[in-house]
Amino acid sequence: MNEHSNIILKTENLCKYYGAGDNLVKAVDCVNLAIKQGEFLSIVGKSGSGKSTLLHMLGALDNPTSGSVWLDGENISSFKENRLSQIRRRKIGFIFQSYNLIPSLNVWENIVLPLGLDNKEIDTSFIQDIVKTLGLDNKIKNLPNTLSGGQQQRCAIARAIAAKPSIILADEPTGNLDTKTGDEVMALLKASAKKYGQTLVVITHNEEIAQMADRTVMIADGKVVE
Amino acid sequence: MNMIFRMALSKLRYHKSRTLLTGIAIMLTTMLLMAIGTSGFAMLDMNRQLALAQSNYHAVFRLEEPGQLPVLSKHIQVESLTTIESFAQIINGKMNGSLNYYEPVKDGIYFSNLELTEGHFPEKEDEICSLPSFFERIGAEPVVGGKVTLSFRVNGKGEIQTREFTISGLLIDRDVSTVISDSRIVWGAYVSKALLTSYAEAGLYEADPTAYLRVYGEDMLSYDEIEDKINSTASDIGLDEEQISCNKEYLFTMTTPDTDTFAIIAVISLVVILFSTLVIYSIYYVGVITDVQEIGKLKALGASRRQIGRLLFFQGGIVCVFAIPLGLLIGYLLPYFLFPQVIRALNATALESGQLDHLKGLSNQLHMFSLPFLLITAAAVLITVCVSLLKPIRMAGKVSPAEAIRYQENTTDCKSRKGHHTVKVSTLTWANLSRNRRRTVVTMFTMGLSSVLFICVAAVLNSCRAEDLARRSIQEGEFRISLDYSHHDKEYPENNLDMLVQQDYFNESFLEQLSSIDGVESVKRAPGNILSSTDIESALYEDADNRLSLSYFTREDIPALNEELVSGDIDYDRMTANNEVIYTHAYSFDIYGLALGDVFPLTLHDGDREIPFTVTLTALSQPENYDALVIMTKDSWDNLGLTYDPTTDIYLHVNNAQYDNVKKTLQDIVAKNEHFTLYSLDEEMSIGRAGISLTKYPVYLILVLIAVIGFMNLINTMITSVITRKRELGILQALGLSNRQLVRMLSAEGMFFTVGTLFISATLGHVFGYLFFVYAKKMHFMSLTSYHFPLLETILLVLVLLGGQTAITLYINKKVEKESLIERIRSQE
Amino acid sequence: MKKSMNGLISIKRIYFPPAGIYLLFALFISFLGFGFLNHQYTQRLKQLGNITGAVLSEDPSMESTLLSAMQDTTYPYLAEGFATLKQYGYRESLTMYEDTQYRSSLGAFLFLILFFLLISLIIFTVCFHLLDRNRKLQEKWLQNILEQFLSEDYSFLEHSEEIRQVCDESFLDTFLKLGHKLRLKTQALSEERDNTKTLVTDISHQLKTPVSALKNCLTMSMEAESIKEQNAFLQRCALQLTKLESLMEALINISRLETSIITLHQEKTSLSDILIDAVNTVYVKAMQKDISVEVINPSEDSAGNPEDSSFLFLDRKWTAEALVNILDNAVKYSPAGSTIMIRIHMLYTFVRIEIEDAGIGIPKEEYNKIFKRFYRGPHPVIQQSEGSGVGLYLSRKIFEEQGGSIMVKPSLRQGSIFVVQLPLNLALQ
Secondary structure: OOOHHHEEEEEEEEEEEEEEHHHOEEEEEEEEEEOOOEEEEEEEOOOOOOOOHHHHOOOOOOOEEEEEEOOOOOOHHOOOOHHHHHHHHHHHEOOOOOOOOOOOOHHHHHHHHHHOOOOOOOOOHHHHHHHHOOOOOOHOOOOOOHHHHHHHHHHHHHHHHHHHOOEEEOOOOOOOOOOHHHHHHHHHHHEEEHHHEEEEEEEHHHHHHHOOOOEEEEEEEOOOOO | HHOOOOHHHHHHHHHHHHHHHHHHHHHHHHHHHHHHHHHHHHHHHHHHHHHHEEEEEOOOOOOOOHHHHHHHOOOOOOEEEEEEEEEEEEEEEEEEEEHHHHEEEEEOOEHHHEEEEEOOOOOOEEEEEEEHHHHHHHHOOOOOOOEEEEEEEEEEOOOOEEEEEEEEEOOOOOOOOOOHHHHHEEEEEEEEEEHHHHHHHOOOOOOEEEEEEEOOOOOOHHHHHHHHHHHHHHHHHHHHHHHEEOOHHHHHHHHHOHHHHHHHHHHHHHHHHHHHHHHHHHHHHHHHHHHHHHHHHHHHHOOOOHHHHHHHHHHHHHHHHHHHHHHHHHHHHHHHHHHHHHHHHHHOOOOHHHHHHHHHHHHHHHOOHHHHHHHHHHHHHHHHHHHHHHHHHHHHHHHHHHHHOOOOOOOOOOEEEOOOOOOOOHHHHHHHHHHHHHHHHHHHHHHHOOOOOOOHHHHHHHHHHHHHHHHHOOOOOOOOEEOOOOOOOOHHHHHHHHHHHHHHOOHHHHHHHHOOOOOEEEEEOOOOOOEEEEEEOOOOHHHHHOEEEEEEOOHHHHHHHHEEEEEEOOOHHHHHHOOOOEEEOOOHHHHHOOOOOOOOEEEEEEEEEEEEEEEEEEEOOOOOOEEEEEEEEEEHHHHOOOOOOOEEEEEEOHHHHHHHHHHHHHHHHHHHHOEEEEEEEHHHHHHHHHHHHHHHHHHHHHHHHHHHHHHHHHHHHHHHHHHHHHHHHHHHHHHOOOOOHHHHHHHHHHHHHHHHHHHHHHHHHHHHHHHHHHHHHHHHHHHHOOOOOOHHHHEEEEEEEEHHHHHHHHHHHHHHHHOHHHHHHHOOO | OOHHHOOOOOHHHHHHHHHHHHHHHHHHHHHHHHHHHHHHHHHHHHHHHHHHHHHHHHOOHHHHHHHHHHHOOOOOOOHHHHHHHHHHOOOOOOOOOOOHHHHHHHHHHHHHHHHHHHHHHHHHHHHHHHHHHHHHHHHHHHHHHHHHHOOOHHHHHHHHHHHOOOOOOOHHHHHHHHHHHHHHHHHHHHHHHHHHHEEEEEHHHHHHHHHHHHHHHHHHOOOOHHHHHHHHHHHHHHHHHHHHHHHHHHHHHHHHOOOOOOOOEEEEEEEEHHHHHHHHHHHHHHEEEEEEEEOOHHHHHOOOHHHHHHEEEHHHHHHHHHHHHHHHHHHHHHHOOOOOEEEEEEOOOEEEEEEEEEOOOOHHHHHHHHHOOOOOOOOHHHHHHOOOHHHHHHHHHHHHHOOOEEEEEEOOOOOOOEEEEEEEEEHOO
């Protein structure tokens, strides 16, 4: 296999501008990235550097002002909303800083939610394996608000993995957690991504956490620095 | 404080939709209360004006001595005084007329038929004034200055005098001649004091003035107090109570507030207030639930419980400042423009034509504004808002800063959830609904309640049938010919029933004449009536001018009577044996202070014959179809051995195909006898229909508005549930929920409310509706007879609810879509 | 401060206008009452004249009877009079309220009183409100001043004149005294603080020159030429050889690991065994530098579930090797006599091993690089010491291969902490 075919996600001159004239803010400015299959990439930058915007565009949550995002060889920036929601539930797993679990659903339901939205059969043994891997086996009936932050984030990881997406995008996944829990969650995220063969993109401003990544990209003022 | 006020303002601006909804709810409440009250006032004013339309005197004194008039005119309690003297009887064929003298002694009494259009009241001996139609009737030209020659008998006796008069003035002509047959009209012409004096000096005329007077205090005294005042004034000048009669109808209207109207207004207002309290409460309740985090933050910054309370209070207050005046304005303008329309619409339907002539004129200048009422309404709404705010304020006060910061929208207390193996859109819907059970229940309860109310009232109104109402006046067949009779008319005793029966109008030949009309299938006499009087003192008889009509019932009527039995028992044979009677009106039974076991020594007036007859009241029943207050058994009746036929009504069954022809013929027959009145089914039906729609549409309007207020709640719940979950919905979309699925989820949530509401209204509504119907039937509301399922109304409710809910969902979805996914995910509420 | 003063209304201005209005109104009411009385009196006079005139014009002989009747307060004709009047509705029991002539004035009077009460209420409310507002403003002013005190701003002491008119004199004086005293104390305090600062700077300046002089002397003494010096050089050569050897060994390991010639045999292993192996390996080296290695395992103390906490599925040899690499570094860069701490934490899904040294520390920019192959930090101590830049890379490989991870964090003491996380759960590997 050549180098090129190994790339799962790449951007070409990706730009996102807000405002106009004097108020023009270049949140993401001409970013060219290529992420290899199975790679663990961390995107490091200070807050306001545009890393979240970049991630949102990678995850088809936001439309770029110009440039394109290629996921699995498809230019997703040209897709319609309906196709995009399909992409989101099938190919992308999201993990947010604030967990963003659905409060009215229990842990199990939260985990299988992306599958349910896609009307897919639930691969029970697979989900159970994830649940076990993430140490949530005795919590599956709990509602999210009864869980600790670490548990909630583990649940969110499980949710991101459940649909077997090709890429997991994590936005400051440890931002709301204490160091120990944060480290554990990162280790877990890394281990499970490795176990299930998923590409992992983590954005963080925490350089300690970035060390765990195979590759780190610095972003400042919307541009890739390194 | 200023800070809090500013914060309240900015919060109102931030939660625009909530502010708008609260505003609309408050506005509608105010509007409803105001509109109902204003209509009530308009109604009162209409009654007042109707009462005033005839005359505004309080009592008539038939003076016995000439000295009484000057004393009366100077009596301390007499506000105004007018005398009318009957001078002479006009002799002109069959014409019934008199020459009168009219003198306003103390100004302030008004007679609608004594208004001049031209000229002046007679001053010289040979002057006269009257209606133009009067002059036409006696063959003279109705112009001021014209000459007219009249024959008359002074004091109605002695020689016939003939004299030429000059017309000095013309009175307002009332178009009565077309309504009433000629012989029944009492024509009046007015002459001068000079004429009276000249005859009196010649010893030919003896003055016998009748004094019309008003006493002081109409606007502050009760009916009884005014009556007492009139009586004591009469006794001051030495008049018997026999000689005075009060203008009861007028006094009653002017002094007694229309309790029925007030009761209805009060009940409706209470219902409205209850609803709006519930709705406004739930809007604020939902508001506090969703704002908990913000409240917690404020608390963490040091806001006291009082300040938080004030914040909410200000929010309500500011909305009120805008909503209440607007509501008051609309609530006033609505009846201001609609009420005359309703009156006009009424005018078009066949109701008592005599009254409607006045209505036409007065409907435009109805006085319906009342500042105290306006203030009361505003206060009531303010209190409503305050009461609705109490609980939310308390709740907000209890929020602790720590709890608030980590608060994740009120979740149910349970720690876990059984859940499902897989998650579908429906799972999400259910999960969200059950997350905030209380909110769901409150919303559904308000919605359900208004729908139940709607169905409930619709059930009753739908059961109101024009035919039932028509059957009140025509109990069987298609036509009824009724004998118009008076009980105890002292001035025209020939109109009294005892005199009329002697004419034997409903004799066999008349009935045969009726049966011979082409199309008439049968002619039937209704149970007759006989006048009775009593020597004992009884409020019942006093109120009926001391003559009360009696009727009878047969054995066949007993089941119907028993069904409506209020007290006592009905045993036909015992009743016949003991001359026992049934009283047929529960309401007046209490008013007159009657009791079962009361014995009345009566005199029955069988034409010129008087039959002594003592009866005992032994039962009280409330059947619909008896005009007579007291009924005896048929056997008792037969035992009386009446000489004259007591029939007062005749029912005719006709062939429907020839209905119109028969009606025409009957109209001609009836027109020939001034004492006959014809009731035809089609006219009664249209009157009934008019009556029903007069009740139905305003009530529906109120119900619809109540429903709208309830709907505000649904809108609020749905919008809030979406706004507070904006981020959650964003997340769901980030996880791959497509727009279609989102709409599906939201409409499923709304549908749940709708279906729940419909379920409640379909079950409870119809159950309560039936119970309400049974109750209304018992109360003889609108002559209800049978229950009609309000199918059309139910379908309408379903359609409106579904439509409204879909509209809300679409609107909300539009609103959500306006924000980009990222904004939604980022929003921290 | 000035702002809050503006709203303050002097007490005089609060009390006088309402009191004035109130008095005027009371006066007005009194006049009206007097007017009523007067009106009634003249009315009575007129009626008297009218009656007298009427009676006398009919019957002049009645004059004396009439006038005596007017003046006789025993009212001998009362009963007869009312007998006639009765038919006109005049009874002795007639109340003022029933007489229309009086009723209207009575109503007006009652209305006036009600109005008066209402006005009073409004005036009182306004007064109360103003007083309340004043009080609040004063409180606010006071609070403002106090807050200025707190932030050591005493500017108000210069503008005390304007407050004098609205504040109690003695209170203000005490308050001003307090302000002055506080200002004095604050000034004294900050002077003291400044003094300390300059003192420290001076002392460190004084120290710098002698220390560098001392260091120079030491270097100079080491550069003497003798046989002893040669021996020392030889020894350094031997040292280099050993270093080379260990580097080679590390390189072989890496190449094997990366080409999967080594397979890690994960089996139920006790964490303590691994740790003991690792620590034993570096023990001698540590002893030589007088560095102690301390293992803290809180979960072992509680001894809640030793099975779970101590047994992992790991390759004992290689995991120990990976740990040895870290410990080796720690010993290498830690100063003699320091302590290397190994802390073990049981997490939900991982066991967290923290290895803290008192070494030179790693700058943040290098966090990403130290686990790279052949990377050696630019720090002179690292450059001077033996090492190939392979150890940490190897360790990371080994940990990650077993589902674990490693990262480095700064220690609160100047050294670094290496955080190793190893899965407790077989499912992760």
